[in-house]
Amino acid sequence: MGHFMDNSVAATPGLTFDALADEARRRTGLDDFGSEAFVEPMQVLLESIREEARLSDVGRFIQAENIVNLLSIRLSTVEAIKQHPEILDETVTVAATIVALHRTGSTLTHRMLSSAPSMTALTWWEAQYPCPFPGETRGQPVERRRAAQGKLDSWLQAMPDLMSIHPMSLDQPDEETTIMEQAFAGLSPESFLRVPSYAKWSAQADHSHAYEDLRTTLKFLQWQEPSRRGRSWVLKTPSHLPSPEALAKAFPETLIVMTHRDPLKTTPSFCSMSYTLQTMQATHVDPVDLGAHWSKRLARLMDRLLEARDRIGEERFLDLRYEDLVGAPLDAARKVYARIGREMTPADEAAMQAWLAANGRDNRPSHQYSLEQFGLSADQLKLDFAAYRERFIR
Secondary structure: OOOOOOOOHHHOOOOOHHHHHHHHHHHHOOOOOOOOOOHHHHHHHHHHHHHHOOEOHHHHHHHHHHHHHHHHHHHHHHHHHHHOHHHHHOOOOEEEEEOOOOOOOHHHHHHHHHOOOOEEOOEHHHHHOOOOOOOOOOOOOHHHHHHHHHHHHHHHHHOOOHHHHOOOOOOOEOOOHHHHHHOOOOOHHHHHOOOHHHHHHHHHOOOHHHHHHHHHHHHHHHHHOHHHOOOEEEEEOHHHOOOHHHHHHHOOOOEEEEEEOOHHHHHHHHHHHHHHHHHOOEOOOOHHHHHHHHHHHHHHHHHHHHHHHHHHOHHHEEEEEHHHHHHOHHHHHHHHHHHOOOOOOHHHHHHHHHHHHHOOHHHOOOOOOOOHHHOOOHHHHHHHOHHHHHHHOO
């Protein structure tokens, strides 16, 4: 999240639906947002931001720019489909979707699998700018890549610890979080902002519209880059945790891969990441309040997901332990291939092996955090995650 611009903070639109929608219309010259399913989630989020997020002036600017950018993408996508209705004829196959708690090896799994030539994934720059800029030649996104590099540089300048937490580069596969954000769904708003009212609403909401948007965006990206046709997509984001049934329904062909690691290790690590993100925009971030939010929120999400597995069908799931992933990642990849009914070719294996060799843990700085820093205790986390730990942590 966060869209850095040269505009002055004083010119920031107000954080209301009408002000932000009008600004997106002004910037794009377009006025059709398509389905209005995003309107209620956006309004709930904006109210929560205004009343609870404790934004600084810079934070208000970042949020306004981010939301205007998301609305501009929506406007541009609707217009592109009007101009090129064949976009919706693209056949998109999502072979695997990694759905897991943060810090469980899900990024390793995602990037390793999608490095195979038979697979494809959303890249970081595409996630930020999925729509061609005006005048752009199809297949030549030079200006978009330049804009994405500028955004990434701004992020790293504002949050120098980010690369030790979640390494990023323009062409690395990354999460479809930004696509979920366009529908104002997923966990991203809570990660970047203190928005407890939105989180409470979101926990009970139907986010099916977000998955309709996601499939449309994948079609749009595949249409822009036809070499992706015939390759299978690999998706991954913790933002799927609140809506596993909507995900399973939207992508009936997908294998849901869950990576597992003890929440006693992952929860404080994710709290550290969320704290880093929130301090960029808020006048004050209480680490204990943040720790309490995420320990309870993530524990409830896992309890609900375990219940949903029965309804979705266990045959749709594959479980991978973090220790096994780190110890023998290619064996984990073979398990995925076996479950999706695909043979791992020598080219697939060689590409994954090359990616693993170039992206080891030793190649980036360590990420420092502690339970106590966020008011967490091992005993309480064991209690909160009792059902999950009993089933998957041994």
